[in-house]
Each structure stands twice: as structure tokens, then as C-alpha cells.
Amino acid sequence: MMSGGGGADTVGSLLASIAMSLTEALRILMFADKRQWGPDEFEQIRVLEAALDEAKKDFQEMAPLVHGQFYYQNDRTGASLVELRALQAKFAAHAQNFRDWVRTGGPINPIWARETSELKRDLHRAQCRAARRIFSAEQDQPRCLGAFQVYRQQRRAEAERARRQRAQSERPPWQQQHEQEVEAQQQQDQGTAEPGNPSRRKTSLEDLVPVCNSVGRFERLGRHDAAYVCDFCDGFLIWHDILRVPAARTPLPPGSTYPNWQATGLTSGAEDGVPVGTEKQVVFPPLAIANHVPPDEGDFRARILCPYCDEYTYLDQGGQDSEEEMRYAQDERGFADVDKFREHLEWNHTALPVPAIPVISSSVSNCRVM
Numbered sequence: 001m002m003s004g005g006g007g008a009d010t011v012g013s014l015l016a017s018i019a020m021s022l023t024e025a026l027r028i029l030m031f032a033d034k035r036q037w038g039p040d041e042f043e044q045i046r047v048l049e050a051a052l053d054e055a056k057k058d059f060q061e062m063a064p065l066v067h068g069q070f071y072y073q074n075d076r077t078g079a080s081l082v083e084l085r086a087l088q089a090k091f092a093a094h095a096q097n098f099r100d101w102v103r104t105g106g107p108i109n110p111i112w113a114r115e116t117s118e119l120k121r122d123l124h125r126a127q128c129r130a131a132r133r134i135f136s137a138e139q140d141q142p143r144c145l146g147a148f149q150v151y152r153q154q155r156r157a158e159a160e161r162a163r164r165q166r167a168q169s170e171r172p173p174w175q176q177q178h179e180q181e182v183e184a185q186q187q188q189d190q191g192t193a194e195p196g197n198p199s200r201r202k203t204s205l206e207d208l209v210p211v212c213n214s215v216g217r218f219e220r221l222g223r224h225d226a227a228y229v230c231d232f233c234d235g236f237l238i239w240h241d242i243l244r245v246p247a248a249r250t251p252l253p254p255g256s257t258y259p260n261w262q263a264t265g266l267t268s269g270a271e272d273g274v275p276v277g278t279e280k281q282v283v284f285p286p287l288a289i290a291n292h293v294p295p296d297e298g299d300f301r302a303r304i305l306c307p308y309c310d311e312y313t314y315l316d317q318g319g320q321d322s323e324e325e326m327r328y329a330q331d332e333r334g335f336a337d338v339d340k341f342r343e344h345l346e347w348n349h350t351a352l353p354v355p356a357i358p359v360i361s362s363s364v365s366n367c368r369v370m
């Protein structure tokens with residue numbers, strides 16, 4: 001199973017070799033004399049099992065994202081092989097610890113369990129990135145595979161809702177009307193209604209928070225900022241001057257026909273003269289996450305595409321409003337960061353306060369001003 005020279009390596013062969021190191025470490029522990037064992041030894045078994053399970057689970061989950069197992073396994077993208085080879089060496093050295101330990105005896109080094117968990121995380125990200133590289137090379141889609149995962153979740157939820165609506169339309173009319181009223185009320189309560197076009201109503205972006213957390217993670221960045229870091233592209237989405245990332249959107253004023261992209265954040269005191277905890281409107285994170293593009297070479301910031309400008313490419317809805325609706329309002333690589341994206345949303349997809357500067361665009365899909 002071990003590949004001789006590095007030349008024959010594939011994603012699959014390197015992952016197999018890593019799995020072998022883990023399996024071997026586990027076997028050593030399983031067959032060791034357990035009479036003197038304390039909690040550290042059992043914890044070590046647990047984390048090794050968890051690492052092996054996660055590696056398998058990720059392997060199984062990545063494959064269908066990139067045209068199946070054969071494809072993923074035989075991939076030879078240079079950057080992926082470099083990363084996985086480095087990890088393979090680390091996992092081999094890690095397994096060697098247990099070989100040495102079983103020869104010398106005595107209590108296990110409790111630091112190894114932490115190392116196992118760190119390696120597990122590194123391997124998870126390496127698999128995410130390997131899949132994303134295949135995805136990026138194959139697809140016309142500029143969005144990151146991580147963003148695409150969030151988008152797919154949204155699609156599934158939308159399909160489910162459409163199915164419910166169909167089931168509903170087969171009921172007696174008096175019952176339908178009642179149910180529609182209930183749903184409209186619920187959406188208004190959640191601020192998720194998109195009036196004027198019920199067939200294209202979106203699922204609640206709030207429902208996407210869990211999948212966002214599985215695709216990457218939120219962290220503090222310095223004293224004032226918050227960042228989302230994607231496991232699939234290592235890209236950073238940064239919210240400047242914010243205490244905490246908001247988990248829900250700000251309800252739209254009743255009757256608004258604009259998309260609901262805003263959430264209320266609290267300032268963290270980065271700006272002179274603005275007291276800590278002042279409310280401000282920010283881009284709701286799942287919206288930016290679902291639309292991010294891997295960073296440009298040499299940059300760490302993920303770029304963002306506006307979903308309201310290019311729904312035609314993203315939603316591949318085809319049919320009636322395809323050609324005419326095509327608008328190349330934005331650069332195909334999107335906006336440089338969350339702040340630029342927010343400026344765009346403010347100018348193009350937000351109702352202006354009534355007596356303010358003249359209205360630039362009047363409908364959701366009218367977005368040409370950059």
C-alpha cells in the first residue's frame with residue numbers, strides 16, 4: 001500500500017497511508033497490557049478512533065462533491081499532494097511514538113492525545129482543500145466548494161418547501177388560504193418574507209448557520225474584528241469593528257421589496273468617538289459565506305459575489321428569465337472583502353430613506369451601478 005517513490009502518489013494513496021498510521025497506533029494500544037492503565041491511555045484510544053472515523057467520513061463525503069470516489073482518490077493536484085505528504089510524515093512520526101512507548105512501558109504521554117486531535121483537524125482541512133481544488137478546476141462556478149455546500153443546503157430546504165406547497169395546493173381552498181396566512185405571518189415574524197414574488201421566496205438564511213459552522217469557523221481577529229475562516233479555501237471573511245457576529249437578521253420594514261441582507265451588530269470600539277456596543281448594520285454572515293470565492297494568489301481574504309446580481313449563474317434556474325436577466329454588473333471575481341460587499345448592498349439592494357439622494361435602482365434585480 002505504501003507508495004515507493006513520491007512520483008506515484010495520489011490523494012487516495014496518501015490518505016490510505018495516513019489511515020494505516022492511525023490503524024497501527026490503535027492496534028498497538030489495543031493489544032497493550034491494560035492492567036496499569038489510567039484515563040490518559042483510554043483517552044488516547046478514544047482520540048485515535050475519532051481521528052480514523054473522521055478521516056473515513058471526510059473521504060466518503062468529499063468524493064460525491066467532486067464526481068465520485070474514483071476521481072477524488074486518483075487526484076494528483078500538486079498542492080494537495082504536497083500538503084498530504086507533509087501530513088503523512090507527521091502521522092508516521094506520531095505512530096512511532098506509540099511503538100516506542102509500548103517497548104519501554106510506563107504511562108503514556110498525555111500530550112500525544114492533543115497531538116492526535118490537532119492532526120485530525122489538519123487532516124480534515126487538508127481533505128476539504130483537496131476537494132475544493134478539484135471543484136475549482138472543474139467547475140465554471142467561481143464560488144468556493146465551501147460556499148457551494150451552504151448553497152446546496154439552501155437548495156434542499158427550498159425543494160422541501162416547494163414540496164410542502166404542492167401538497168398544500170391539493171387541499172381544499174379554505175384550508176390553503178388559512179395556511180398561507182399562517183406562513184406569511186411566520187415569515188414576517190422572522191423577517192424572511194420576500195414579498196412580491198412568492199415562488200422565489202428564500203428559505204431562512206438563519207437556518208444555514210449550522211452548515212456554515214461545519215464548513216469553517218468563526219474566530220476573533222485582534223481586539224476589534226471577527227473573522228470567518230473557510231476550511232475549504234482558508235479564505236478569511238472579516239467583519240471589522242464588531243463585538244459579536246449576529247445570528248439573525250434585522251427585520252425589513254413592512255412592504256419592502258428589497259432583499260434582507262442586514263443584521264444588527266455591535267461596535268467593538270475600534271473607531272474614536274463611537275462608544276463600544278453601538279448598533280450598526282452589517283452583512284448577515286451566512287449570506288457572505290454562501291457566496292465567497294477562494295482568495296486570490298497571495299491574499300488571505302476570500303472574495304464575495306453578490307447573489308442578487310448574478311442569480312442566473314448561481315441558481316441555474318434556466319427557463320423564462322434566463323438571457324434577458326443576464327447582467328454583468330459585477331466583476332466575475334466579486335468583491336474584495338465584506339466591507340466592499342456591504343457598500344455594494346447598501347447602494348444597490350437597499351431601500352434608501354425617503355428624502356435622501358435619488359433612488360438608483362428600483363427593483364431587486366436591477367443592479368448595474370458599481
Ligand SMILES: [Zn+2]
Pocket residue numbers: 054055058124125
Ligand atoms: Zn472532517
Ligand SMILES: [Zn+2]
Pocket residue numbers: 144145146147230231232233234235292293294302
Ligand atoms: Zn472557502
Ligand SMILES: [Zn+2]
Pocket residue numbers: 306307308309344348349367
Ligand atoms: Zn448586487
